[in-house]
Amino acid sequence: xxxxxxxxxxxxxxxxxxxxxxxxxxxxxxxxxxxxxxxxxxxxxxxxxxxxxxxxxxxxxxxxxxxxxxxxxxxxxxxxxxxxxxxxxxxxxxxxxxxxxxxxxxxxxxxxxxxxxxxxxxxxxxxxxxxxxxxxxxxxxxxxxxxxxxxxxxxxxxxxxxxxxxxxxxxxxxxxxxxxxxxxxxxxxxxxxxxxxxxxxxxxxxxxxxxxxxxxxxxxxxxxxxxxxxxxxxxxxxxxxxxxxxxxxxxxxxxxxxxxxxxxxxxxxxxxxxxxxxxxxxxxxxxxxxxxxxxxxxxxxxxxxxxxxxxxxxxxxxxxxxxxxxxxxxxxxxxxxxxxxxxxxxxxxxxxxxxxxxxxxxxxxxxxxxxxxxxxxxxxxxxxxxxxxxxxxxxxxxxxxxxxxxxxxxxxxxxxxx
Amino acid sequence: xxxxxxxxxxxxxxxxxxxxxxxxxxxxxxxxxxxxxxxxxxxxxxxxxxxxxxxxxxxxxxxxxxxxxxxxxxxxxxxxxxxxxxxxxxxxxxxxxxxxxxxxxxxxxxxxxxxxxxxxxxxxxxxxxxxxxxxxxxxxxxxxxxxxxxxxxxxxxxxxxxxxxxxxxxxxxxxxxxxxxxxxxxxxxxxxxxxxxxxxxxxxxxxxxxxxxxxxxxxxxxxxxxxxxxxxxxxxxxxxxxxxxxxxxxxxxxxxxxxxxxxxxxxxxxxxxxxxxxxxxxxxxxxxxxxxxxxxxxxxxxxxxxxxxxxxxxxxxxxxxxxxxxxxxxxxxxxxxxxxxxxxxxxxxxxxxxxxxxxxxxxxxxxxxxxxxxxxxxxxxxxxxxxxxxxxxxxxxxxxxxxxxxxxxxxxxxxxxx
Numbered sequence: 001x002x003x004x005x006x007x008x009x010x011x012x013x014x015x016x017x018x019x020x021x022x023x024x025x026x027x028x029x030x031x032x033x034x035x036x037x038x039x040x041x042x043x044x045x046x047x048x049x050x051x052x053x054x055x056x057x058x059x060x061x062x063x064x065x066x067x068x069x070x071x072x073x074x075x076x077x078x079x080x081x082x083x084x085x086x087x088x089x090x091x092x093x094x095x096x097x098x099x100x101x102x103x104x105x106x107x108x109x110x111x112x113x114x115x116x117x118x119x120x121x122x123x124x125x126x127x128x129x130x131x132x133x134x135x136x137x138x139x140x141x142x143x144x145x146x147x148x149x150x151x152x153x154x155x156x157x158x159x160x161x162x163x164x165x166x167x168x169x170x171x172x173x174x175x176x177x178x179x180x181x182x183x184x185x186x187x188x189x190x191x192x193x194x195x196x197x198x199x200x201x202x203x204x205x206x207x208x209x210x211x212x213x214x215x216x217x218x219x220x221x222x223x224x225x226x227x228x229x230x231x232x233x234x235x236x237x238x239x240x241x242x243x244x245x246x247x248x249x250x251x252x253x254x255x256x257x258x259x260x261x262x263x264x265x266x267x268x269x270x271x272x273x274x275x276x277x278x279x280x281x282x283x284x285x286x287x288x289x290x291x292x293x294x295x296x297x298x299x300x301x302x303x304x305x306x307x308x309x310x311x312x313x314x315x316x317x318x319x320x321x322x323x324x325x326x327x328x329x330x331x332x333x334x335x336x337x338x339x340x341x342x343x344x345x346x347x348x349x350x351x352x353x354x355x356x357x358x359x360x361x362x363x364x365x366x367x368x369x370x371x372x373x374x375x376x377x378x379x380x381x382x383x384x385x386x387x388x389x390x391x392x393x394x395x396x397x398x399x400x401x402x403x404x405x406x407x408x409x410x411x412x413x414x415x416x417x418x
Numbered sequence: 419x420x421x422x423x424x425x426x427x428x429x430x431x432x433x434x435x436x437x438x439x440x441x442x443x444x445x446x447x448x449x450x451x452x453x454x455x456x457x458x459x460x461x462x463x464x465x466x467x468x469x470x471x472x473x474x475x476x477x478x479x480x481x482x483x484x485x486x487x488x489x490x491x492x493x494x495x496x497x498x499x500x501x502x503x504x505x506x507x508x509x510x511x512x513x514x515x516x517x518x519x520x521x522x523x524x525x526x527x528x529x530x531x532x533x534x535x536x537x538x539x540x541x542x543x544x545x546x547x548x549x550x551x552x553x554x555x556x557x558x559x560x561x562x563x564x565x566x567x568x569x570x571x572x573x574x575x576x577x578x579x580x581x582x583x584x585x586x587x588x589x590x591x592x593x594x595x596x597x598x599x600x601x602x603x604x605x606x607x608x609x610x611x612x613x614x615x616x617x618x619x620x621x622x623x624x625x626x627x628x629x630x631x632x633x634x635x636x637x638x639x640x641x642x643x644x645x646x647x648x649x650x651x652x653x654x655x656x657x658x659x660x661x662x663x664x665x666x667x668x669x670x671x672x673x674x675x676x677x678x679x680x681x682x683x684x685x686x687x688x689x690x691x692x693x694x695x696x697x698x699x700x701x702x703x704x705x706x707x708x709x710x711x712x713x714x715x716x717x718x719x720x721x722x723x724x725x726x727x728x729x730x731x732x733x734x735x736x737x738x739x740x741x742x743x744x745x746x747x748x749x750x751x752x753x754x755x756x757x758x759x760x761x762x763x764x765x766x767x768x769x770x771x772x773x774x775x776x777x778x779x780x781x782x783x784x785x786x787x788x789x790x791x792x793x794x795x796x797x798x799x800x801x802x803x804x805x806x807x808x809x810x811x812x813x814x815x816x817x818x819x820x821x822x823x824x825x826x827x828x829x830x831x832x833x834x835x836x
Contacts, residue, residue, distance in 0.1 A: 098702025284516025
């Protein structure tokens with residue numbers, strides 16, 4: 001840490017090649033320091049404008065005729081995500097449903113495609129909904145759910161899989177970025193190990209999409225899901241995405257046979273026959289407003305480019321860790337996030353025994369972080385709109401809270417913030 | 419039909435107790451006659467305003483803090499639908515996912531609750547996605563899908579069920595209003611017959627919710643789903659609703675175990691344990707923008723009241739049938755919709771061998787109907803904003819198209835309009 005961290009922050013901002021993207025987003029006040037773009041990304045101006053057009057003109061004036069445009073939206077957004085965010089091919093990604101529903105569809109399809117195999121592998125620290133969805137599938141089918149215990153701040157490593165993957169495993173499901181610690185899993189090595197055992201892989205990219213490169217293509221990864229409301233700035237409850245490797249699509253059939261996955265949909269035929277391609281993983285009428293918001297958010301990320309975004313994410317989190325070491329180590333914080341930037345995403349997580357109280361004190365000081373049970377302060381540094389001076393300012397306020405023990409006046413109860 | 423149908427239309431509008439509700443909706447131009455509110459309802463002014471607030475203030479300025487409000491939205495809208503639209507109790511309805519996904523969840527839950535029974539009953543003319551979803555479930559579980567052939571304009575009748583319902587039937591699934599003909603099924607009698615056989619009932623209310631009373635409570639109906647973007651004016655792709663009879667909720671477990679159905683969700687526990695109540699049928703993060711639009715739309719319907727809406731729907735469709743008889747019978751049209759207003763919903767469907775061409779000619783004349791394969795012209799008369807003079811004007815333009823054979827210049831190909 002340099003002697004003058006504020007000067008360093010200004011210098012980093014000056015040299016930031018994507019600094020200009022901050023102006024694409026709404027900033028309602030200059031006082032708030034927003035460290036929770038990994039729960040809900042900011043509102044892009046383009047999205048506000050697009051939604052007004054969609055509501056007033058396309059729905060309000062165009063009425064049902066809007067469907068000639070809306071019917072393409074899920075695939076259109078999917079293609080932007082594929083080529084501009086996830087590094088895969090057009091036709092491998094589509095917008096649909098929620099992350100949980102997509103996880104269910106793809107996991108079920110994968111299990112159906114490996115009928116002789118009786119086990120699913122998942123990491124113990126995967127996001128809760130991933131665990132629940134797989135528990136449900138395992139219970140319904142009488143399968144063995146092998147929960148691999150992982151160091152809670154480490155994410156899944158290849159070594160964790162020793163003795164776990166065998167020829168009874170149909171599917172391995174893991175997160176690319178651990179939602180609590182921010183640890184980045186070695187997607188390529190783990191996919192290779194799963195493939196060696198003949199298993200399919202299903203990646204949850206919710207905290208990765210828009211924060212780090214996702215080497216799906218390089219890994220030959222099979223399946224992925226993720227949400228668009230975090231780093232992709234798609235807004236609250238925006239539809240999720242799903243990815244299915246092109247070569248695998250014809251082999252898979254998802255369990256919810258809906259009319260938006262039907263061949264020649266408006267023939268209204270009486271027997272389900274899924275379309276070719278990624279749309280076979282779509283079910284019902286797609287959400288249009290959330291879909292537009294997801295599309296606009298994805299476009300901005302694609303325009304900035306994942307390489308620049310990831311580089312800035314590494315620098316932002318590095319600066320945050322420097323400030324932690326310099327200012328907070330004496331106040332009972334322990335760093336949960338890996339020190340190696342190649343091993344983390346764009347958020348930094350700090351353990352503190354009074355993390356919930358500290359979170360409340362930060363909110364009162366107009367710093368918006370996130371709390372994750374039981375003792376984690378999660379600091380999301382969304383690269384598209386977070387400045388280094390924001391990191392400086394937020395940590396300066398946190399230091400002051402610790403120095404004055406301002407947190408001690410807040411109650412010790414759990415957050416309902418997602 | 420009176421000698422002067424235009425005067426009659428004006429008279430009916432003057433006496434319409436809910437005529438004032440038309441002003442709650444956007445009408446971008448006075449020329450368009452909109453007969454497709456049963457595909458996509460109009461935009462309420464309140465919804466436009468609510469969406470601006472949600473986007474600009476709650477998301478844009480409030481950021482993640484908006485979730486303290488949004489987290490209640492699915493249930494809040496569900497309660498409005500329950501008490502103001504569907505005639506059931508608060509806590510029996512929730513907003514979630516798409517109609518197709520909800521149908522899957524509830525059908526699967528019902529089948530799990532009747533494990534010894536090996537058959538599902540569905541009507542042959544049910545909406546395609548309903549057929550597909552049940553086909554998928556039957557295939558996955560090795561169940562017998564009994565497709566009851568129904569007269570294509572009649573909807574399912576009790577007599578159709580003779581010899582079909584036995585003690586092997588776990589579930590009967592049917593639509594309250596047939597999506598093509600508009601025929602209204604006797605929900606009470608059919609539910610009673612299913613219950614006599616020990617089967618559960620799952621109703622698709624997509625064309626019923628907001629157009630006719632749905633006697634779920636009187637029938638003791640078990641399960642229902644429906645969309646909010648038709649008569650409920652929730653906008654394109656707005657989230658669907660699901661209903662589960664209160665006394666049945668604890669017994670049922672849906673197959674997609676997601677974190678929004680989890681007890682003490684933000685404890686992020688590692689084992690799925692569903693909450694008590696209707697929220698156990700929710701899966702992932704709810705769509706907020708579509709959710710707000712569904713809520714506002716439902717509120718307007720609830721305010722007008724289903725009795726007044728249904729009475730106006732019967733009068734509008736009756737007037738349309740009068741005009742059909744007076745003006746169109748000689749032009750090759752045949753009425754598909756039941757003549758008895760108690761046996762139909764709020765749309766009228768006419769067979770015509772050149773229905774697709776006639777649809778195109780109407781669109782060119784600024785009348786927006788819908789086409790349903792193979793030969794149906796579907797005329798939706800959404801009671802909240804359709805005037806009797808609109809019916810007059812739309813039918814007058816249709817008569818002119820037939821008299822001048824203006825339809826013959828349009829190509830004979832299928833619509834992609836949903």
